[in-house]
Amino acid sequence: MKLVVIGGGSSYTPELIEGVIKHHDTLPITEVALVDIEAGKEKLEINTAFSKRMVEKAGLAIAVSGTLDRREALAGASFIITQIRVGGLDARSRDERIPLKYGMIGQETTGIGGCFKALRTVPVLLAICKDIEELCPDAWLINFTNPSGIVTEAVLKHTKVKCIGLCNCSINMQYDAAGRLGVEADALDCRFIGLNHLSVMNHAYLEGKDRIHDVLNVFNEESVVKNIEKNSEMDRVAKELGCMLSPYLQYFYMERQMFEEERAQAVGLEGTRADQVKSVEAELFRQYSDPELKEKPEALARRGGARYSEAAINLIDSIYNDRQDVQIVDVVNHGLIPQLPHDCVIETNCVIGKDGAKPLPDSDVPATLLGLMAQVKTYEVLTIEAAVTGDRSKALLAFLCHPLVHDVRDARAALDEMLDANKDYLPDFFG
Secondary structure (H helix, E strand, C coil): CEEEEECCCCCCHHHHHHHHHHCCCCCCCCEEEEECCHHHHHHHHHHHHHHHHHHHHHCCCCEEEEECCHHHHHCCCCEEEECCCCCHHHHHHHHHHHHHHCCCCCCCCCCHHHHHHHHHHHHHHHHHHHHHHHHCCCCEEEECCCCHHHHHHHHHHHCCCEEEECCCHHHHHHHHHHHHHCCCHHHEEEEEEEECCEEEEEEEEECCEECHHHHHCCCCCCCCCCCCCCCCHHHHHHHHHCCEECHHHHHHHCHHHHHHHHHHHHHCCCCCHHHHHHHHHHHHHHHHCCCCCCCCCHHHHHHCCCCHHHHHHHHHHHHHCCCCEEEEEEEECCCCCCCCCCCCEEEEEEEEECCEEEECCCCCCCHHHHHHHHHHHHHHHHHHHHHHHCCHHHHHHHHHHCCCCCCHHHHHHHHHHHHHHCCCCCHHHHC
């Protein structure tokens, strides 16, 4: 049983290997192939050696390899995980800094920064999927690459690959809710609905009783993700709305404050999130290079990938073993949210088995959030069209449909500058 990890040079890889080791009794993976590109060769080599040490310490017969030859790695794959960052952290830094010049939030997956991450990423994922269709058409693709919902929708609309999108936000929200109630996370049946990075938990069943309002009555100062510092106002907003909110909704409900904080960080010593991640990753790979290190270091928690392996490997385990359990993933809407396009991708609870993910039929969207979700979905659909066609007009329309864009002149100027800054990764826009 072969697992291929595309983006094997990612600092998240040891988290994933830890999950493979922990689940080996039920998920008999015999080979892990880590794949990256030339620019990521050094990190790939470090991760490959570290992963081998982790597997050796666990006493497992799992062959770990690292390669720059994607097609060679994909041959015979059973499962593929994508965790890539096209353009690296330098591109992310531009996504975060350029929008600030035009009075807009710069963020990795939310707003026009997220749009450009998608524009760079979608063509690369579609190229990967062409190889999958040819070399391992029966394999499952688990997409962890952000913006996960947009990328997953592009794959499902434009390829024949069996793909499920994944994010660790929802599983972290479940742990947060359980902590507020003082129970174990697996004791709660939490229901999610919405879009990736725009989802809500609107039910939390404990022993058959919905305890969501009890959850909302307990405030928690800690954010469920490391890359967004939580403002205490968000728990009050959640209580008013009647549901627990994805941390990314902070950008919509506290836009002005988030913008000012980002601008202050960008010009200060702290730097943007990309600058902070560069520092964290430098320390992580220094530790990964230690030949005596044989288990995931605590410092990895600061990177923001908490419970990534739990979510990813649980999903693969459930498909492989046909468990028919419930997990939160990104799948095709198929009318579950009737106000959104039938063929778009949403994030919700699904029954997971050998045939993939089937959404639970009784999901409901709070009316107070439906308009925001519909507007963001329109932006996502246009972003995919722009990424596939290289059409500047589509990209501008995507900008204008995003709730965090307020002025067409600023949008057009930001688009032109961001396209120029990403020219090497977006040749179709310069045909």
